[in-house]
Amino acid sequence: MHHRYPNADPIGDEFKVPGSRSLHWNWIVMISSKNYTVNFDDQSLARIHYWSSDWGTEWTPHQISAQLPLDIAVTAGRSSKGHHPFIIIEDGNAAHFLAVAWSGNWQITCSPSLNIINIIVATDAEETHIVTKTVSSGGIDAAMREFISDFRSTDTHTLPKLLTEWNSWWPYEDVDINEATLLANAACAKKVGIEVAVLDAGWFGPATKDSHWHNLRGDWDQRNVERFPSGLKAIGNEVRKLGIDFGIWLEIEALGEKAELAATHPQFIAENDGKNLQYVCLGNPDAFTWALNISKSLIQECGASWIKMDFNVDPGLGCNRTDHGHASALGLNDHLKNLYSLLDTLKTDYPDLTIENCSSGGLRWDLAMASHVDIGFASDPDWPEHSLACFWASSLFFPAEKLLGWCDSQWRGNHPQQDFKAIESSDADLEFALAITLLGGFGISAKLPEFSESKMQLVGQFVAIYKEYFRPRFQDAAFIRHLTAQPERDHKGARTVAFAIESASYPPLLTIYQLDGSLSRPTINYLPPKSEAIYQVKNLVSGEILFPRHQGTLTLENNLKDNAAMILSFIEISG
Structure with a gap:
């Protein structure tokens, strides 16, 4: 199999191509594009693999004959809301990998002609970045190893820490989390060898027990002292006194419906034709400065060793305001470029900080984002077959050390598949979930104080297995x-x-x-x-x-x- 890139000078198999054309996919205008061809000796034997994605359905596999046309795209403004930005074309021996390295909107089209497949990749970025790898033998496994090796060679992050983590979200959400509950779980986590306790949403906003996190995003300067009367600084210190690190959740881009930030800083609001898109446009230099200062202040206040950077908004076309300093068609482009810069600055200023990417689970997860964070969250739902499905597919394209996935979390809310309970579920159920959690980063989100002694022993056993056997191999570029x-x-x-x-x-x-x-x-x-x-x-x-x-x-x-x-x-x- 061969591939050809017209009018491009390849640097290895990675390309950064200036915008050369505008393509439309439904109502999204793609700003730049890249086109090339791949060749199979017998196209009738070749298949195209791709994966659709939405909340709780990430990495759903699809396969078609390479003799059929393919047209997939993302128009939600988040790179994996609709489809994941990857395809594989293979015939069992030769294989071609393609990734769109961009966190916004994109389109991939494949058009067969004789034994040639014409591929066009378009994005709403000012420059389209793609990563490819082709092998003539060894199939998907050989191409995967070279593809991931190439990514690792360009990733500037140091040896991943891969701390074992407990997270507060699923068993408590924001409604039931408080200072005493957090500390009780952190103490249990320490007993079983877990290394960081991450406080998810619920720490910010007005001092009321019933305040809802989603509506208040943006008011990061407020502390919910009803739930956390001692303040984040004192709580971080108390967690560390237990012998465990402290982590914090932040959705710095989002703007809730009731957030006071919209009234105090209306110039920050991302808008498209006057419609509030419910996020802060980082394409505005003043908003970027505000976001960076808020993020750094929060890390310093609580002494966080882990920050979970979430984003639960679909930007769509992105911001087209004319008073932000970005071109009207490049609002999302400038927002994402400045988000990358914010993440890089945090890593430079706090080199020991673990930066986790999350976006309604795995809905903004691509090679561009992966190059600016330490680890990425796979999916919000995480029952066993879904966790395994996500890891199976994502580990074709991402290094294992970049993949964080819990398994069978204990949900406060309702989901037909999320039925694990700290008390009612069997030790065998927990053991199966923990065995899956060994894959990639290790995390757990459950009510640890309600675990029986036998369940606590199981968690401790698997944490020890992870630290001794799995983590060293993932840190060794497995x-x-x-x-x-x-x-x-x-x-x-x-x-x-x-x-x-x-x-x-x-x-x-x-x-x-x-x-x-x-x-x-x-x-x-x-x-x-x-x-x-x-x-x-x-x-x-x-x-x-x-x-x-x-x-x-x-x-x-x-x-x-x-x-x-x-x-x-x-x-x-x-x-």
Whole structure:
């Protein structure tokens, strides 16, 4: 397979192309574009893979013949609200990866002609940035490794800390979180080895128990002293006295319906043809300065080692006000460029700070955003099959150390799939969720003070497994080998899911998950990268040595029960 980029000088496989044309996708005007071609010897054998996305349905897989046209786009103003900005074209041997490295609106069209596929990528950015990788053999796995390696080589972030975290949101939301509850959970988190307690929404706004976070976003200078009478500085200190770091949530871009900021600083409001878009336009230099100062002040006030930067708004076309200093068609472009600058400034000024990206879960998650943060949140809903589906697909394009996904959080609200309860749910349910949480960054959002002693022991065991085995490999630039097809929601897709975690400095890990919904138990076959090495294979949960001495391909009969997992470590031994 070959690809050709007309009128472009490639730098590796990454391109930054000046705007050359305007394309329309429904009502969105795309400002710049890039076009090129890929070639397959037999196009009838090639397939295009892409993923649709919305709240709670991130990374829904689709596949069509490469002989059919493809036209996908995002028009909500958030890069993965509608579709994820990635496609793969492959024939089982050759593979081509394409990513749109932009956090706003974009469009990908593929038009087949004989054995040539014409690809046009358009965005509402002033310059369209794409990242591609092509391999002629080795298929998706080989292309994935080179694609992710290229991204890592351009990422300026230092070795990821990958702190194990507890977050307050799902079991308490803003209504039930308060100072005593936060400290009680932080104390429990410390007991099981968790390293940071993150206070989500609920800390700001007027001093009333029933104030609603969504309506008050923007009033970050106010503290809800009804819920947190000691103030954030004192609470951060109290958490650290427990021997655990403190983190905080912030949605610096958003503007709630009842926020006083709209009245005190109307010049900050993003508008399109006079309509309030409910966010602060960072394309306005004064608004950018305000946002940076607020963010830094909050970090300093509470001594945060982790900040969760959220965004729950669809900007659509973005701001077209003429008094912000940006061109009317480039409001979203300037907003996002200044958001990237804000994130970079925070990392420069606070190098030990972990910056988490969240956007209604995973609705603004792309390679551009990933290059400005430490880690990205996968999805708000996180029941087991959905968590596995998200990790399976996202780990094709993002380094594992950039991926944060909890599993089976304890929800205060209602969701048909989120049924984990601290007291009622079984230890086996918790163990399965924790085994999935090992993939990428490790986090938990549940009422820890209500956990039984056996549940606390399970959390402690998996935190220890993560720290000793998984985190060092992710920090060593591990790749994820996908040994099975992608699982899907609603009992679709693969029900047996297996990954190998492979890094240069450590022997591999093998994780196998059995979802419910199928009587089939396929055998798992795995050949480690060092095929000639002799390994002892150990079950990290039970401690059992499954194979005292093994060389070559490992064949595992799958005897797992529904909703159970096996976590295996390969320990290299001398001949």
